Amino acid sequence: MKNIRLTEMARVLRSKNSGPYELTLDIIFKDRESFELARRSGIFTEKFFASLYSIKTDQVIGVIEFAPANAIKATIVRPIVSGCAGDGDIYGAQQHAPLLSIEVPIR
C-alpha cells in the first residue's frame, strides 16, 4: 500500500459557505480513476473530516459522493455564524487549507 497526495489527485480543493450557518468543502478529482481510488480508500468519512478540523463528529453534517462530477464533499457546521463577532471568513472561502495536506492510501 502506498499513499498519494490529494493535491495530485484533485483538480479542485475548496471551501465555501452553504448559507451563513454551514461550511462546505469540495474535493473534485481530476478523473474518474482518481475519484474511484479515493472512494475505495475509505478514508473520507465524517470522523475523518471532524479530526481534520478538530471538531466533534456531530458537527459534520454529511459527506457525500457526487459521481457525475467525480467529487466528494463534506459539510460542517460553522463554528461561528457568518458575520457574527469572531468570524474571520465571512464567505468561508479560505477554510480549505487542511485538505491540501491529505494523503490518500491506495489499496
Added chain:
Amino acid sequence: MKEFLVLSPTAILGYGFPLSSLKEGLNHRPHAIAVDAGSTDPGPYYLGAGVPFTCRDAVKRDLGYLLSAAAANSIPLLIGSAGGSGGEPHLKRDVELIIEIAGQKDLHFKIAVIHAEVDREQVRDSLRQGKVKPLGPVPPLQESDLDEAVRIVGQMGIEPLIGALEIGAQVIVAGRAYDPAVFAAPACKSGCKTGPAIHMGKILECGAIASTPGSGSDCLLGRIGQGYFEVETLNPARVCTVTSVAAHTLYEKSDPLHLPFPGGHLDLKETRFEQVAKNRVKVTGSKFVPAQKYTVKLEGVKKVGFRTVAIAGCRDPVMIREIDHVIEVVRERTRDNFSGTMGNYSLGFKIYGKNGVMGVLEPVKNIIPHEIGIVIEAIGKTQETADTICGFARSAMLHSSYPGRKATAGNLAFPFSPTEFKGGEVFNCNIYHLMEVEDPFELFPMEIINV
C-alpha cells in the same frame, strides 16, 4: 420543441462583462436575458442596514447595456435579488436606476417590481401554527427573534416571475429570489421542464464562474430543449468543460444530489454531463421533485451594536511569542478600567500569521511567525462605546509589558493615522428558516410601472 435560450451576462449585476461577450451572446438570438443581483455571502450587514453591496455606478453601467439589449431585441430582462439583499431599500435603488436609464436612453417598457420583504406579524402567525422550521443547524425560531429582526426577506421561487412574464412585463425587478429562478422562469413559461430549467439556472446564475478559466464578470449562454440543457461560453478565452459545469453544480450547496428550492427539489442522481463542443456542455437527467408543502426561505437579521476596528502589525519575536498573554492582559486592563460603565461590549483580536483566518478550525498550532498582523475589534451599544473600547485596548496593547520584553518604546506598528476606523452598525443573522405558504405568490406582491 424549439430550444429556448437564456443569456446570463455576469455573476452579479454590477460585476461587469466584456461588451464583445454580450454582443456574441445577442448574436445567438436569446429569448431572455437574466441576471442575479444578490447573495447572502457578504454577510448580514447589507440586509440589516438596507445598503446594496454593489456600487451604484457599476450597476448602472451593466443595466445600461442590458436594458438597451433587451429593448433592441424585444426580449425580457429579469433581475433577481435586486440591490444584493432584495429588501425594500435594495429594490428601490435598482428600480430608480432603471427608470433613470430609461429616461436618459428614451427607452419605453413595462416594469414589474416584485417585492420580497415579509411582514413579521405574518411570520408570527405562521410560527404559532407550527409552519416555520429551522433550515439546517439553526435554532428554532422564537417570537423574540421576530421582534429583534430589523428586516426579513422571503426568497421567491419561479412562480411570481412567471406571473410577471404572463402579464407582459418586459423588465422584471425582483426582490430576494432563489438565485436560479430568474433564469428558469422564462424557460418554464415557454413550456420547458422545471428540472432542467432550474439546474440550468443554477449553472448560469454565477455567469462565467462555471467555465474555465472562470470569471465572475463575463457572460454565459444557456439553451434548453426536451430533456436537456446546454451551457456555453461566449468569450474565446474560456470554455465550459464537464468538470467546470459539474463542479458548479456542487458550488455553495451541502448536498448536490438533492438541491432544495421553493416548491420542491432537484434530484441529480441520474444527471450526466457531456462535452458536445469545445466550449459547450450538455446536461441531461436532472429531475424536479415537487414538495408536498410549498415552503419559502426567510432571511432576517438583528442589530447588535456598532463596531470600531484598529489595524496593527508586530515584528518583535518576543512579543509574538507572548501574544496570547498580551491579549489576556489587555482584556483584563480594559475590563478593569471601565468596570461595568460601558455596558455590554465585545472585544476581539484577530492575529494574522497565527490563526486570523481559520480561528478554532486552524490545525497549525505551534508556529512562531516572524511577523503578525493584528486586528482589534470592539462592538458596543453605541459608536462612542465601540470607539472608546477599541481606542483603550489599542493603547493598552501598545504599551503592555510582557515576559522578556526588550523593546519598551511600543509593541505595535500602525500603518494608518487615525489608527481606529468606525465600522458602523453591526448585524447578526437571526432568521434562516423555512415557512410553509398556501400560495407561492402570497409573500411577493407585484407592482407595475410603465416608462
